[in-house]
Amino acid sequence: MRTACFVDGYNLFYGLLAGTPYKWLDLPSLLSHIVRVECPDSFVSAISFFTSGVKPSLASRGIKxxxxxxxxxxxxxxxxxxxxxxxxxxxxGKAPRFVNKDTPASRADQVEVWKLEEKETDVHIAISMYRLAARESFLPPEQRTQQIVLVSGDTDMTPALKAIREDFADLRIGVILPHREGVQRTVPGSLKQYANWMRHVVTEVELADHQLPSRVPTRKKPAVKPAYW
Known part of the structure; x- marks a missing residue:
């Protein structure tokens, strides 16, 4: 079963990798593994990764x-x-002042804050998934992508999955939540509603088993794993 994966990089990093020694993740290897576990006759034919560039002035390690x-x-x-x-x-912008966990937020007590938001990613993922389904619907069945897999726990993706389910009923949908074991998280039911299957947790063993070599050859100089990763 030909499978295309769509990965929310922000969700992946902060939901699965931040604070772990597994940031140098071999994403194609991990996704191929999970897809085969969930659907043994599947193989990953394409991976699209959506992200935004780090702002050094706001990053914990600056330019590094x-x-x-x-x-x-x-x-x-x-x-x-x-x-x-x-x-x-x-x-x-403004946000309610945090006093303590026992004191509810109040619009009457707000402070000035900087708000950093990622723009365009969610819409880009949604459009990319739908365009793939629409474009390939004209191909002979044996040449089409038969399954799409969303790697995200963001319920903003629900309308896109709903539209794909309604308009392309033969296309299977999988969802991989970027949740690591040992961390309690709410399962986004709206995503599950439109998925044929959902992987709830990625284990630490899976992360450890699917790491890139410390030096990855590229067309130019090798990509080297950061020392602090």
Whole structure:
């Protein structure tokens, strides 16, 4: 079963990889493994990875954080992953003041804050999934992608999955939640409603077993795993 994967990079990093020693993830290898476990007759034919560039001025390690992201994306591209970029938008705003967990938020007590938001990624993923389904619906059945897999726990993707389910009933839908074991998270029921299958957790063993070599050859200089990763 020919399978195309669509990965929300922000969701993947903060839901599965942040704070772990597994950031140098061999994404194609991991996705191929999970897809085969969930649907044994499946193989991954394409991976689309959606992200936004790190802002060094706001990153914990400054320019090193950007360099680490750039190295990883180069490694993914060398593994035939298509990378698509959104953008970050920083603007001022107001938010309720945090006092403690027992004190509810109040609009009467707000403070000025900087709000950093990722822009364009969600819409880009949704459109890309739907366009693939629409474009390939004109191909002979044996040449079509037969399954799409969304790697995200973001319920903003629900309308896209619903539209694909309604308009392309023969196309299977899988969802991989970027949730690692040992961390309690709510399962997004709206995504599950339109999926043929859903993987709830990626284990630590799976992350450890699917890591890139420390140096990944590219068309130019090798992509090298950051020392602090």
């Amino acid at each position: 954080s950007k360099e680490a992201q750039d190295a990883y994306l180069r490694a993914l591209i060398a593994r035939d992953v298509k990378v698509f970029y959104g953008r970050h938008q920083l603007e001022s």
